[in-house]
Amino acid sequence: MAEQQLSFEKPIVELKNKISELKAFTAEKEIDLSGEIEKLEERLEQLEKDIYGNLNPWERVQIARHNKRPTTLDYIKRIFTDFIELHGDRLYGDDQAIVGGIARFEGLPVTIIGHQRGKDTKENIKRNFGMPHPEGYRKALRLMKQADKFNRPIICFIDTKGADPGIESEERGQSEAIARNLIEMSGLRVPVVCIVIGEGGSGGALALGVGDRIFMLENSTYSVISPEGAAALLWKDSSLAKRAAETMKITAPDLLELGLIDGMVQEVRGGAHRDVDQQAHEIAETLSQSLQELVGIEPETLVKKRYEKFKNIGEINHVSDIIVMK
Amino acid sequence: MIRDLFSKKKKYATIPSEEAKQEVPEGLMTKCPKCKTIMYTKELRKINMVCNSCGHHHSLTAYERINLTLDENSFEEFEKDMIAMDPLEFPSYLEKSKIDREKTKLNEAIVTGTGTISGYPTVIGVMDARFRMGSMGSVVGEKIAIAIERAIETNKPFILFSASGGARMQEGVFSLMQMAKTSAALNQLHEKGLLFISVMTHPTTGGVSASFASLGDINLAEPGALIGFAGRRIIEQTIRQKLPDDFQTAEFLLEHGQLDKVVSRNEMRSTLGKMLQLHYPQVNGREGYLNG
Numbered sequence: 140m141a142e143q144q145l146s147f148e149k150p151i152v153e154l155k156n157k158i159s160e161l162k163a164f165t166a167e168k169e170i171d172l173s174g175e176i177e178k179l180e181e182r183l184e185q186l187e188k189d190i191y192g193n194l195n196p197w198e199r200v201q202i203a204r205h206n207k208r209p210t211t212l213d214y215i216k217r218i219f220t221d222f223i224e225l226h227g228d229r230l231y232g233d234d235q236a237i238v239g240g241i242a243r244f245e246g247l248p249v250t251i252i253g254h255q256r257g258k259d260t261k262e263n264i265k266r267n268f269g270m271p272h273p274e275g276y277r278k279a280l281r282l283m284k285q286a287d288k289f290n291r292p293i294i295c296f297i298d299t300k301g302a303d304p305g306i307e308s309e310e311r312g313q314s315e316a317i318a319r320n321l322i323e324m325s326g327l328r329v330p331v332v333c334i335v336i337g338e339g340g341s342g343g344a345l346a347l348g349v350g351d352r353i354f355m356l357e358n359s360t361y362s363v364i365s366p367e368g369a370a371a372l373l374w375k376d377s378s379l380a381k382r383a384a385e386t387m388k389i390t391a392p393d394l395l396e397l398g399l400i401d402g403m404v405q406e407v408r409g410g411a412h413r414d415v416d417q418q419a420h421e422i423a424e425t426l427s428q429s430l431q432e433l434v435g436i437e438p439e440t441l442v443k444k445r446y447e448k449f450k451n452i453g454e455i456n457h458v459s460d461i462i463v464m465k
Numbered sequence: 466m467i468r469d470l471f472s473k474k475k476k477y478a479t480i481p482s483e484e485a486k487q488e489v490p491e492g493l494m495t496k497c498p499k500c501k502t503i504m505y506t507k508e509l510r511k512i513n514m515v516c517n518s519c520g521h522h523h524s525l526t527a528y529e530r531i532n533l534t535l536d537e538n539s540f541e542e543f544e545k546d547m548i549a550m551d552p553l554e555f556p557s558y559l560e561k562s563k564i565d566r567e568k569t570k571l572n573e574a575i576v577t578g579t580g581t582i583s584g585y586p587t588v589i590g591v592m593d594a595r596f597r598m599g600s601m602g603s604v605v606g607e608k609i610a611i612a613i614e615r616a617i618e619t620n621k622p623f624i625l626f627s628a629s630g631g632a633r634m635q636e637g638v639f640s641l642m643q644m645a646k647t648s649a650a651l652n653q654l655h656e657k658g659l660l661f662i663s664v665m666t667h668p669t670t671g672g673v674s675a676s677f678a679s680l681g682d683i684n685l686a687e688p689g690a691l692i693g694f695a696g697r698r699i700i701e702q703t704i705r706q707k708l709p710d711d712f713q714t715a716e717f718l719l720e721h722g723q724l725d726k727v728v729s730r731n732e733m734r735s736t737l738g739k740m741l742q743l744h745y746p747q748v749n750g751r752e753g754y755l756n757g
Contacts, residue, residue, distance in 0.1 A: 302675075302694065302695075304694070304695030304696075304699045304700050304703050305695075305700060305703060305704060306700065306704065306708070306712070308694065308695070309693050309694060309695065309700070309712070309713060310721045311721070312679075312721070312722070312723050313675070313694040313695070314674040314675040314678075314679045314692075314693065314694040314723075315679040315723060317675040317676075317694070318644075318648060318674075318675050318676050318677070318678075318679040318680050319679075319680070321644060321645050321648035321649070321675075321676055322648040322649070322651055322652045322655070322680055323652075325645065325648060325649035325652045326649075326652045326655075326656070341632070341641060341672070342632075342641070342644060342671070342672050342675040342676075342694070345641055345642075345644055345645060346675075348645070349645045349648075349649070361638055361641075362637065362638065362641075363632045363633075363634060363636075363637050363638060363640050363641040363672070364632075364634055369634060372634065373634075386553070386555060386556065387553070387634075387637050388553050388637050388638070389637065389638070394638060397552065397553075397638070397639075399638050399639070399642065445649070446649045446650070446652075446653060449642060449645045449646040449649050450610055450646055450649070450650070452603075452639060452642040452643070452645075452646060453603030453604075453606055453607050453639060453642075453643065453646070454550040454551075454552040454603050454636070454639060455547050455548075455549075455550060455603050455604055455607055456547070456548045456549065456550045457546045457547060457548065458546040458547075458548055458572060459546055
């Protein structure tokens with residue numbers, strides 16, 4: 140699949156084309172235009188800084204959905220050693236929209252679980268576009284319990300538009316599968332670090348998201364409903380998704396400011412897909428720091444702190460306070 | 466003709482007013498959405514809002530449910546004065562909440578507290594779908610978590626009647642995280658060995674269905690209640706076909722192994738009473754038995 144061109148990147152692409160044209164011209168006609176080229180490259184640098192340094196929420200959504208955006212398996216390959224994928228929920232099947240397994244991180248045995256999208260149509264059909272069925276969540280839970288038994292920290296990569304909405308998912312208990320992960324994750328006696336790497340769509344994302352630390356890549360999103368869904372409900376028009384993306388506060392910088400996540404992992408300029416190795420390195424650093432903080436904490440303390448972390452989320456007023464304020 | 470003088474022929478046309486146009490006068494009469502039978506609301510209330518011709522369960526308000534479920538005068542409410550904030554500065558959210566407060570005389574979409582059923586003490590939460598469609602924002606999540614904490618402190622079981630469209634959009638990720646908060650609180654209850662009975666009423670969908678409502682030691686539902694994760698329209702759009710009428714009903718869930726029992730409203734109180742009795746005393750039931 141060709142690399143997607145995002146509309147706001149057009150000026151950058153145009154300038155890049157111009158520079159390569161000039162370079163080709165220089166080579167062909169043997170005329171020295173290096174002065175010109177240098178100037179244009181400086182301008183390009185500035186332009187990239189301006190555009191990528193001031194992304195609006197909708198532009199970040201587009202980067203989060205970029206067809207070349209690295210997936211869970213891209214990061215696993217680069218961050219961990221000795222990865223062995225483990226399959227199946229032991230109840231129904233092996234959901235390809237969630238991958239999981241055991242590996243080493245800086246020598247430490249860990250369990251890794253993540254949503255898995257495809258990058259082309261064929262892979263997306265196999266992976267159900269990264270939208271898990273109940274058996275996917277039950278596989279994830281099985282691997283978490285296994286990690287708990289063998290005292291391995293758990294690392295979750297979150298990257299889904301949402302849990303699969305379909306007849307079979309309802310019949311097999313999509314609600315129960317998600318809910319079960321929420322309650323069980325809250326009681327895990329090993330460290331859990333979660334990173335949103337693409338889209339974090341609602342309950343389907345949260346089902347891998349009850350962790351001691353929650354991070355987001357700079358251009359990832361986390362939301363209770365997709366911008367399109369919100370726009371359809373709010374203004375009866377899904378084409379107003381851009382506006383909804385701004386209203387809903389779904390980007391990493393917004394959620395960091397609201398205190399809903401623990402940190403933001405900086406992205407390579409222009410998005411993680413520009414340099415996957417570098418991005419993997421950034422993620423590894425964040426993981427390393429978190430695990431150093433968390434490994435060794437008493438299991439009881441870990442569970443208690445995790446409960447307090449979520450218990451503290453929420454903004455509440457009291458009628459009496461309002462009367463006093465008046 | 467002389468007869469014309471006495472006839473009551475109308476000299477002008479009458480146009481029914483907007484109110485008169487309604488099939489059923491608001492409040493006085495209630496029309497059953499299922500069998501279309503019209504009943505006096507007063508009469509319907511006497512039979513707990515269950516249609517006497519087809520058995521359809523009309524929605525109850527939170528306090529109606531509490532009165533119907535708990536022993537008389539046993540209810541003590543928790544955290545009654547909590548109201549929503551607007552952390553995202555979401556357009557018209559505060560105004561809409563205020564309108565719902567005035568309309569329902571409730572401060573939020575859930576009422577929590579403690580009381581007894583057949584003499585057995587319990588902590589209880591009841592959602593009310595009239596308030597922002599019963600959606601869960603920070604207040605609903607917090608009230609549930611606090612209720613669970615009180616159950617733990619006082620060694621009581623917890624019963625929750627859900628009626629909710631899911632997580633509240635206007636509080637964004639704050640709402641989403643209430644799913645984790647309520648579930649984590651239930652985990653503490655679980656660790657303490659205390660009973661949680663989830664009763665799903667119409668409707669229990671989305672983020673509420675996918676968190677505490679599905680996590681009962683015993684999951685019950687009222688007949689005909691809509692229960693499910695994804696909205697019907699979204700599923701139909703995804704699969705491009707119409708869904709059967711009984712899809713995502715309590716009976717559908719029972720058939721697919723997602724519920725312990727469908728309990729009609731008239732039997733709910735006695736069923737809950739029996740279940741509480743079977744789980745009391747919470748801590749030393751077995752010891753009591755063994756020690757004779």
